[in-house]
Amino acid sequence: MSVIIVLLIASISVAAIFLFAFLWSVKNGQYKDEISPPVRILFDDATPTVQQQPTEEKNTNE
Amino acid sequence: MQLEKFYYDNKIVKMFAYATIFWGIIGMLAGLWVAIDLYYPTANLGLPYTTFGRMRPVHTNAVIFAFVGNGIFMGVYYSLQRLCKARMFSDTLSKLHFWGWQLIIAFGALTLLSGYTTGKEYAELEWPLDIAIAVVWIIFGINMFGTIIKRRESHLYVAIWFYIATWVTVAMLHIVNSFEIPFSFIKSYSWYAGVQDALVQWWYGHNAVAFFLTTPYLGVMYYFLPKAANRPIYSYRLSIIHFWALIFLYIWAGPHHLLYTALPDWAQSLGTVFSIMLLLPSWGGMLNGLFTLRGAWDKVREDPVLKFMVVAVTCYGMATFEGPMLSLKNVNAISHFTDWTIAHVHIGALGWNGFLTFGVLYWLIPRIFNTPLYSKKLATTHFWIGTIGIVLYAVPLYWAGFTQALMWKQFTPDGHLKYQFLETVTHILPMYITRSIGGTLYLIGAFLMVYNLWKTVAAGQLVANEAAEAPALPKVIETHSKQYWHRWIEARPIQMLIFSLIAVAIGGIIEMVPTFLVKSNVPTIASVKPYTPLELQGRDIYVREGCYLCHSQMIRPFRDEVARYGEYSKAGEFVYDHPFQWGSKRTGPDLARIGGKYPDSWHFNHMLDPRSMSPGSIMPAYTWLFDNKIDTSLTPAKIRAMQTLGVPYPEGYDKQANKDLEAQAKSIKETLKKDKIDISSNAEIVALIAYLQRVGTDIKAQSTANNATAITNNNN
Numbered sequence: 001m002s003v004i005i006v007l008l009i010a011s012i013s014v015a016a017i018f019l020f021a022f023l024w025s026v027k028n029g030q031y032k033d034e035i036s037p038p039v040r041i042l043f044d045d046a047t048p049t050v051q052q053q054p055t056e057e058k059n060t061n062e
Numbered sequence: 063m064q065l066e067k068f069y070y071d072n073k074i075v076k077m078f079a080y081a082t083i084f085w086g087i088i089g090m091l092a093g094l095w096v097a098i099d100l101y102y103p104t105a106n107l108g109l110p111y112t113t114f115g116r117m118r119p120v121h122t123n124a125v126i127f128a129f130v131g132n133g134i135f136m137g138v139y140y141s142l143q144r145l146c147k148a149r150m151f152s153d154t155l156s157k158l159h160f161w162g163w164q165l166i167i168a169f170g171a172l173t174l175l176s177g178y179t180t181g182k183e184y185a186e187l188e189w190p191l192d193i194a195i196a197v198v199w200i201i202f203g204i205n206m207f208g209t210i211i212k213r214r215e216s217h218l219y220v221a222i223w224f225y226i227a228t229w230v231t232v233a234m235l236h237i238v239n240s241f242e243i244p245f246s247f248i249k250s251y252s253w254y255a256g257v258q259d260a261l262v263q264w265w266y267g268h269n270a271v272a273f274f275l276t277t278p279y280l281g282v283m284y285y286f287l288p289k290a291a292n293r294p295i296y297s298y299r300l301s302i303i304h305f306w307a308l309i310f311l312y313i314w315a316g317p318h319h320l321l322y323t324a325l326p327d328w329a330q331s332l333g334t335v336f337s338i339m340l341l342l343p344s345w346g347g348m349l350n351g352l353f354t355l356r357g358a359w360d361k362v363r364e365d366p367v368l369k370f371m372v373v374a375v376t377c378y379g380m381a382t383f384e385g386p387m388l389s390l391k392n393v394n395a396i397s398h399f400t401d402w403t404i405a406h407v408h409i410g411a412l413g414w415n416g417f418l419t420f421g422v423l424y425w426l427i428p429r430i431f432n433t434p435l436y437s438k439k440l441a442t443t444h445f446w447i448g449t450i451g452i453v454l455y456a457v458p459l460y461w462a463g464f465t466q467a468l469m470w471k472q473f474t475p476d477g478h479l480k481y482q483f484l485e486t487v488t489h490i491l492p493m494y495i496t497r498s499i500g501g502t503l504y505l506i507g508a509f510l511m512v513y514n515l516w517k518t519v520a521a522g523q524l525v526a527n528e529a530a531e532a533p534a535l536p537k538v539i540e541t542h543s544k545q546y547w548h549r550w551i552e553a554r555p556i557q558m559l560i561f562s563l564i565a566v567a568i569g570g571i572i573e574m575v576p577t578f579l580v581k582s583n584v585p586t587i588a589s590v591k592p593y594t595p596l597e598l599q600g601r602d603i604y605v606r607e608g609c610y611l612c613h614s615q616m617i618r619p620f621r622d623e624v625a626r627y628g629e630y631s632k633a634g635e636f637v638y639d640h641p642f643q644w645g646s647k648r649t650g651p652d653l654a655r656i657g658g659k660y661p662d663s664w665h666f667n668h669m670l671d672p673r674s675m676s677p678g679s680i681m682p683a684y685t686w687l688f689d690n691k692i693d694t695s696l697t698p699a700k701i702r703a704m705q706t707l708g709v710p711y712p713e714g715y716d717k718q719a720n721k722d723l724e725a726q727a728k729s730i731k732e733t734l735k736k737d738k739i740d741i742s743s744n745a746e747i748v749a750l751i752a753y754l755q756r757v758g759t760d761i762k763a764q765s766t767a768n769n770a771t772a773i774t775n776n777n778n
Binding site: 002003004006007010011013014015017018021022025028030031033034035037038039040041042 | 144145215216217218219220223226227230231234238254258261262265285288289292293294295298299302306309310313314329
């Protein structure tokens with residue numbers, strides 16, 4: 001069952017990616033606030049101004 | 063803080079939405095067709111392309127990767143922009159992603175109908191398309207991570223976590239499961255053999271369900287359900303906990319598809335344990351969705367969108383309760399290989415994925431077209447027809463699966479099997495008919511949706527670029543160095559691309575590992591020999607016609623199966639099987655010991671007209687096998703590919719293979735002649751007979767004493 005080694009390497013490297021993501025998310029303060037994020041998504045298009053703009057977005061602060 | 067003005071790209075959302083609807087209808091039509099094939103075998107119109115074995119992969123691939131796949135992208139492209147307060151990273155990548163994916167689907171359908179298949183369920187597409195899938199998936203990844211990096215909202219909402227996990231894991235699953243060695247510009251052999259192939263395939267197969275049909279749709283649920291109900295998710299903390307628990311547990315549950323097979327026992331137990339644990343995070347997600355509607359059930363009464371979502375989440379809960387139960391070995395002993403599994407997955411596919419997609423479409427199309435839905439009433443009708451359709455689909459199949467399994471296991475008082483296999487099939491045909499009625503209702507519902515959305519679109523006008531405003535991310539968040547790194551990569555998309563490619567090249571390193579490991583794939587039963595060239599050609603025909611979709615090649619160590627089919631299957635018997643053909647469903651009997659059971663002439667007549675040999679059979683006739691010629695030009699390439707994979711053909715055998723092939727074909731032709739059958743020795747049916755007569759015969763050559771040692775060796 002040598003293929004188990006392949007599956008383990010693959011699974012564990014993905015687990016490592018997830019662990020890194022988890023540590024980053026905690027450090028970054030992603031979970032500090034559990035109240036406003038679920039509420040905030042409800043307000044994002046409160047004022048949908050209908051407007052046509054064909055060109056790609058330009059980021060002004062870069 | 064200065065507000066930045068930007069525009070959401072709704073056009074790409076519209077394109078994915080249309081593709082979702084289009085492929086959804088195609089996939090469901092294909093599903094209905096194969097459902098009818100099961101009780102009316104001539105519904106294949108006598109054509110190879112429309113026979114069950116080729117249409118069924120079209121159905122599964124269309125529904126999973128085309129319908130749900132485009133549904134995922136529709137949901138991600140809509141929600142990610144709004145959650146990140148940014149337009150998608152690149153319009154060009156968005157378009158490449160869209161058209162690339164549609165081309166893969168179209169070519170996928172064509173190649174599957176033409177019989178080009180790897181023979182591995184839900185991974186049937188051949189190697190050129192596998193490469194294309196990887197490329198398009200990377201394009202999607204760059205586009206998604208690019209958007210996340212240039213976001214204006216520092217917090218990553220839980221839906222985004224689900225999208226990220228989906229992308230990472232699907233990339234890995236696809237690459238590992240698609241190791242294959244091409245022998246022509248469109249065909250290949252699986253790199254792994256037998257038990258190893260089975261383990262990799264179901265590790266992939268199970269996680270395709272987990273990370274293609276579940277996690278992205280949970281992300282979609284976490285965005286669209288609160289939006290549709292206009293209230294925040296019940297518990298944000300629960301969503302975080304259940305996300306991390308779910309992705310950690312899911313990846314280990316694959317072996318539950320191989321209980322009681324030749325897979326080592328410890329791997330089976332491991333799969334079972336993780337499957338049981340999965341119940342908790344799965345139900346965490348379901349309850350979180352349902353509790354979001356607490357105090358808002360009056361809205362569910364009014365709003366068809368919420369109706370669809372409630373049933374979707376409920377079906378998710380039912381399917382994820384049933385999944386762990388089916389992973390218990392004693393339950394699996396009954397459910398496996400029957401229609402129970404088919405019912406189970408359709409609760410997920412029709413209920414969870416289908417209904418959530420419908421809910422999102424009804425919610426999203428009016429918004430991006432800036433007009434109310436054409437008819438709420440029609441949408442509600444769709445909901446009820448669809449729900450009744452699901453019930454009429456699933457209940458008969460549960461019944462059929464349970465009945466058939468019990469009939470298989472029934473013995474008479476004097477110790478003989480009570481039912482012939484065919485009796486257990488004809489007994490459940492009424493259930494098959496009812497199931498297709500359920501499927502028809504579901505499809506009618508989908509057509510109502512097409513009409514409803516078409517009228518909606520006609521009344522509105524697409525807001526292709528929706529204006530939005532948000533402040534930029536604050537320059538200083540926490541650690542300065544991290545901020546610097548972010549900013550650096552943000553302004554340099556090319557470097558970003560290179561880094562992504564490096565990350566992906568790690569997949570190539572993993573790719574090297576099996577090359578070395580393949581050598582350790584030593585045959586453990588001495589009498590098991592490689593297939594002869596003719597048998598190999600016959601096996602490729604077996605794979606091409608999708609025989610494995612109705613016939614297993616795996617006798618489990620149960621009294622009834624040993625009595626019905628013969629000695630139970632051993633791991634060492636499959637070491638030259640690239641790909642493995644264990645199957646997952648017994649619409650027809652198991653074929654693991656078919657070799658030598660019937661004369662050649664029986665197989666000949668049975669393939670020409672199944673009902674002449676077993677009256678009442680629902681197998682289609684394979685008339686084209688009698689006209690098609692064996693493609694001997696590929697024999698040397700096939701032998702060489704097998705040698706690369708470690709199959710011990712003698713050196714230089716590829717040059718001699720066709721001579722051996724002809725000799726064996728002639729001898730089969732002679733045998734058939736004795737039964738007054740005249741057929742050209744290079745007809746495909748001859749190769750198929752050669753293969754069928756070989757299957758499972760190798761260990762019969764052994765003495766009983768040898769056999770005992772082989773079994774012990776095998777368990778290692």
